Amino acid sequence: MQKGNSAYIKNMNKKLVLKCIRDHEPISRSEISKRIHMSKPSVSLLVENLIQEGWVLETGTGESTISGGRKPVQLVFNPKSFYVIGVDIGGTKVSSGITCLNGHIYAYREFATKDYLEKDILERLYEDVNRMVEELHLTDHDIMGMGIGVPGVTNVKEGIVVDAPSMKWRNFPIRERVSQNFSFPVFVENDVNTSVLGEQWLGAGKSLENIIYIAVGTGIGSGMILNGKLFRGSSYSAGEMGYLVTDARKAKDYQPTIEGYGFLESIASGTSIGKRLSSLKSEHVTAKEAFELRRQGDKDAIEIVDSAIEHLGFGIANYISLFDPELVIIGGGVSGSFEEYEQTISKIIDEFTPKSCQVVPSTFGREAGVVGAVALFLKENESVIQI
Amino acid sequence: MQKGNSAYIKNMNKKLVLKCIRDHEPISRSEISKRIHMSKPSVSLLVENLIQEGWVLETGTGESTISGGRKPVQLVFNPKSFYVIGVDIGGTKVSSGITCLNGHIYAYREFATKDYLEKDILERLYEDVNRMVEELHLTDHDIMGMGIGVPGVTNVKEGIVVDAPSMKWRNFPIRERVSQNFSFPVFVENDVNTSVLGEQWLGAGKSLENIIYIAVGTGIGSGMILNGKLFRGSSYSAGEMGYLVTDARKAKDYQPTIEGYGFLESIASGTSIGKRLSSLKSEHVTAKEAFELRRQGDKDAIEIVDSAIEHLGFGIANYISLFDPELVIIGGGVSGSFEEYEQTISKIIDEFTPKSCQVVPSTFGREAGVVGAVALFLKENESVIQI
DNA sequence: TAGTTAGTTAGAACAACTTACTAACTATTT
DNA sequence: AAATAGTTAGTAAGTTGTTCTAACTAACTA
Numbered sequence: 001m002q003k004g005n006s007a008y009i010k011n012m013n014k015k016l017v018l019k020c021i022r023d024h025e026p027i028s029r030s031e032i033s034k035r036i037h038m039s040k041p042s043v044s045l046l047v048e049n050l051i052q053e054g055w056v057l058e059t060g061t062g063e064s065t066i067s068g069g070r071k072p073v074q075l076v077f078n079p080k081s082f083y084v085i086g087v088d089i090g091g092t093k094v095s096s097g098i099t100c101l102n103g104h105i106y107a108y109r110e111f112a113t114k115d116y117l118e119k120d121i122l123e124r125l126y127e128d129v130n131r132m133v134e135e136l137h138l139t140d141h142d143i144m145g146m147g148i149g150v151p152g153v154t155n156v157k158e159g160i161v162v163d164a165p166s167m168k169w170r171n172f173p174i175r176e177r178v179s180q181n182f183s184f185p186v187f188v189e190n191d192v193n194t195s196v197l198g199e200q201w202l203g204a205g206k207s208l209e210n211i212i213y214i215a216v217g218t219g220i221g222s223g224m225i226l227n228g229k230l231f232r233g234s235s236y237s238a239g240e241m242g243y244l245v246t247d248a249r250k251a252k253d254y255q256p257t258i259e260g261y262g263f264l265e266s267i268a269s270g271t272s273i274g275k276r277l278s279s280l281k282s283e284h285v286t287a288k289e290a291f292e293l294r295r296q297g298d299k300d301a302i303e304i305v306d307s308a309i310e311h312l313g314f315g316i317a318n319y320i321s322l323f324d325p326e327l328v329i330i331g332g333g334v335s336g337s338f339e340e341y342e343q344t345i346s347k348i349i350d351e352f353t354p355k356s357c358q359v360v361p362s363t364f365g366r367e368a369g370v371v372g373a374v375a376l377f378l379k380e381n382e383s384v385i386q387i
Numbered sequence: 388m389q390k391g392n393s394a395y396i397k398n399m400n401k402k403l404v405l406k407c408i409r410d411h412e413p414i415s416r417s418e419i420s421k422r423i424h425m426s427k428p429s430v431s432l433l434v435e436n437l438i439q440e441g442w443v444l445e446t447g448t449g450e451s452t453i454s455g456g457r458k459p460v461q462l463v464f465n466p467k468s469f470y471v472i473g474v475d476i477g478g479t480k481v482s483s484g485i486t487c488l489n490g491h492i493y494a495y496r497e498f499a500t501k502d503y504l505e506k507d508i509l510e511r512l513y514e515d516v517n518r519m520v521e522e523l524h525l526t527d528h529d530i531m532g533m534g535i536g537v538p539g540v541t542n543v544k545e546g547i548v549v550d551a552p553s554m555k556w557r558n559f560p561i562r563e564r565v566s567q568n569f570s571f572p573v574f575v576e577n578d579v580n581t582s583v584l585g586e587q588w589l590g591a592g593k594s595l596e597n598i599i600y601i602a603v604g605t606g607i608g609s610g611m612i613l614n615g616k617l618f619r620g621s622s623y624s625a626g627e628m629g630y631l632v633t634d635a636r637k638a639k640d641y642q643p644t645i646e647g648y649g650f651l652e653s654i655a656s657g658t659s660i661g662k663r664l665s666s667l668k669s670e671h672v673t674a675k676e677a678f679e680l681r682r683q684g685d686k687d688a689i690e691i692v693d694s695a696i697e698h699l700g701f702g703i704a705n706y707i708s709l710f711d712p713e714l715v716i717i718g719g720g721v722s723g724s725f726e727e728y729e730q731t732i733s734k735i736i737d738e739f740t741p742k743s744c745q746v747v748p749s750t751f752g753r754e755a756g757v758v759g760a761v762a763l764f765l766k767e768n769e770s771v772i773q774i
Numbered sequence: 775t776a777g778t779t780a781g782t783t784a785g786a787a788c789a790a791c792t793t794a795c796t797a798a799c800t801a802t803t804t
Numbered sequence: 805a806a807a808t809a810g811t812t813a814g815t816a817a818g819t820t821g822t823t824c825t826a827a828c829t830a831a832c833t834a
Contacts, residue, residue, distance in 0.1 A: 003400060003425060004396035004397075004400055005824080006789050007789095008391070009822095010788085013390060013789090029813070038790085039790065067800075068812070070799050072814090229614065233597060233712070234597040238710055240740075240741045241708070243741050256738065256741070319709060321628070321630035322627070322628065324626075352638065352643055352649075352650065391789095391790090392821090393820080393823090427781065427782085451780095454777080454778055455778050456833075457781075457830060458832065777832105777834085780830080780832095781830075782830090783827085786823105790819105792818090794817085796814085797812100799811080800812100801809085
């Protein structure tokens, strides 16, 4: 529970006014007052504050109404009052970018993860960020903070990567390390969670309250926004969709705790599709090739890929039955083949969930990670602007 | 977003002070001031308010510290400042009760659902409530409000039962109807959800932030508390665990949308256990008898019941993988046979979830529904006391 | 009687509110 | 074209309500 005092309430109302401006710009003081049911003097004072702090700009006058009267002064949100740095650390590449408060990317960089040894990754990241900052002629004061997405379980509160196998990080205090180089606040989060935050901020899940994001690639992971907030579970490991069991009989021959990854992953992830087809064909086949072979009518490929899709479909249906979301977003490596998935999955969902639900592919391309990381920052950071 | 003013903040702080008293009673004004970092005059004022409104009582003086000083005045929460009515409407019986603010039941009544036709149920409920109120010599002013648990999908905001097959209710505006008889506020909620609220308030899930409650009986339903709040989904139908698919191959021969109830329900609910064994034995067998037969070593019963338990286990494991809860509570008709479930289910959970989780039976007996409904009221009602 | 702690009183600070004002515009009348 | 009435935007002055600090009184121990 929270203790309130005058500062708390002023901040609260300032946020409310700013949100109103962001949602309805251009807007006048007078209209804000009507919309949020706050007295005109109070609105004027708060707007004055917001203008002085740079969040809001006056952009000339608007038109009078038909019945006459003084023309209103138009107020707009200033997305360039501050900039945010988004970082996406992945198993194959580390991408970083700088965006304004509307999520527009003004600078972007990436490098291959494997080229940098464990210790060098953050060093290289530091260089990339500095170069981008210079490029945009920004000072430390212009930067609000940084969000980082990491491919593993993350203790968000402490800023520690609990376990990220692909990075070989275990209980790695990444926030502490990164913070040493910068003066602004840094937030860290699992990359699937940053993805769903990005989708809710600017993507397919815009302004929805309950969405699920499923990433199918090397493994199968998921993140969810429930009641408008990221849900992390009691130990930061909610959404482990790869562990879903969709075939109880088959599951008896499989033990995730021993194999190291989940049942559904062992059937439906990109990696396992490749593996399974490879062993059937006795030659090395990737997931991408498996999809290609399937298109060509290869019987083995059809069997493997179709069963993968089917099981994924049941996994998603189960997810929907439990969560009743407004939208399911599919991302990750295989989201490129979304059209091939779609029908089968939608059919399973329609048949096996109490209340159906739309499934769409993820909105973003290369910049997904950066946008998500920025969304994370803006969601977590206590400020007058909040998404 | 919320607009703040001085009344809002005072109410907020009043809640905080009351919570502090409830959590640490008996406690002095001075200690509250230290605990919640609020000035002594402010605490005194708020406490004065709370005393006048009846929430708090002074109970004499405590002891001075070793270093001397004036003795503190002890403050305690007054659980009898108001009473709350809890109602549990079920397919077999309708139970109602009156509790104090600590959940102690002072009056209880129930009647068989089938004895009262559709229209008469609320009439009879009205009579029961009135008799209990008289019994306890309460006036309208002593009653804070009423919570109602219903066996079906409920639109909580509007107070409408969207669909409750066992009551033959469809879009039934129950809150409106009940409110006609009473002057206090009424809240309605699905019965599984009230159960989990009850467990979080006073039962196995006390003060936990993420818990799942699973009711296995006629069907299979579930409710969940996530981040300390009841999660209802985007259309009040989250937690439809009965629809989980735990055997993709078998599922192909089954269509929940046609059959009317979910896949897991068709295997693991009490009803279906009875049904399946009945058809195998060509005689009518109930779920209870099936369990009994299994204990006696009947082969058919063992097969049917064990597969039911197993599938339920996988369903729970899936639930846990997605939610990462602190606790899973099993309730409903079969929670009596919990010991027989426990081992199998725990083993499946240990093997098939990324991070294990404790499973316990539900705490309450007959009064479960009433306590849950009261918990619902106290959770939903905007007041200075909030659970 | 000195030292300590509990609780209250007095008044300052602050934020939102109401009321009444000025500023600036439209539309209509002269 | 000028004057005027009516309307809307925004500001100023003063009130209210809440928390805070500082200083007080009350009540206790040693």
